[in-house]
Amino acid sequence: MTKQNKPTTASQQITQRKQDHIDAILKDTQIERNQSGFDDIRLMHRGLPQCDLKQIKTATHFLNKEISFPFLIASMTGGAAQNLGNINRHLAEAAEACQVPMAVGSQRAMILDQAAQPTFALRQYAPTAPLIANLGAVQLNYGFGLDEAKRAVETLEADALYLHLNPLQEVIQPEGDTNFSGLADKIHQLSQQIDVPIILKEVGAGLSPQDIELGLQAGIQYFDVAGRGGTSWSRIEAHRADNPLGFAFQDWGLTTIEALRMSHPYQSNAFFIASGGIRNGIDMIKAVIMGGRLCGVAAPLLVPALNSTENVIQCIEQFKREFTTAQFLLGAQCMDDLYLNNALIMPKH
């Protein structure tokens, strides 16, 4: 579908929207905000790390599966267009090759349009890697419920379901769904009915302590803080809607580091994923030290995924080399030596 052929149905509009998001990211370098807070954290280099680089263990567990290092291919896309299907296939094949988890973009497109479904049928490309389905939580206030959630999970043969929270994005979108009232109760109901874990995520403005408390009360044990500082959805939607409000709010929200810091009181009750502006393996190390058991990366994988599976693999391997090197230089032999280990951060004077 091109912009010349104006989309008419709701499903065509969603596919066009996914294309617009990619175009906006490729055209406007300032959608990447570079403000996620990772640079403010300095790590305690060890001149005598007392470990062997070759013996560094990066493996960890997620959703009862072993993964090679705490990296997650964050939710991006899917829809009734060949390039969107290719992106998902490349990401899924790379997830399997690298043994890391992968999440898909919102599956609302396939609920509204059967033609989008094959772009989410990814288990054939990733037989063992953890796969995560995705729907907008607000859709629970717009007619979606258990049936739609089950279809999303079954199509992907997913290990978990992301419910994304994107109130800022919905405000800026001309077609946005902005009724978020009573949503925590609906999330609670769904979490009791569905037989995979639900993960609550933001999309780049961060989850606050109040959000986490509501989530815990709703029976949620997995959270992706998805803080600000990387991809700005407000700025993306500002372009699409020609809406200056989106530029005014382009840096709204909690940075990923702020959100992680505020997650500390809840760390013993829940599993936290860090995402939003994670751009290399050193950011990943900092995120794990700050309480992220897994690090989600979206925008840096977009261009590699438009090209090939091999390009995505190369990108993930680069993150892994950086992560392993940083781990060695901190004298941290395994993930347990990193997670919430404040001693690895230089004190501020």
Ligand SMILES: Cc1cc2nc3c(=O)[nH]c(=O)nc-3n(C[C@H](O)[C@H](O)[C@H](O)COP(=O)(O)O)c2cc1C
């Ligand atoms: C092209 C693109 C499409 C995205 N689509 C979705 C989506 O459909 N659902 C969702 O939950 N998050 C979506 N996201 C948000 C990411 O999963 C992530 O939360 C956010 O972009 C922050 O990560 P980043 O700074 O590494 O890009 C998308 C991100 C990108 C770059």
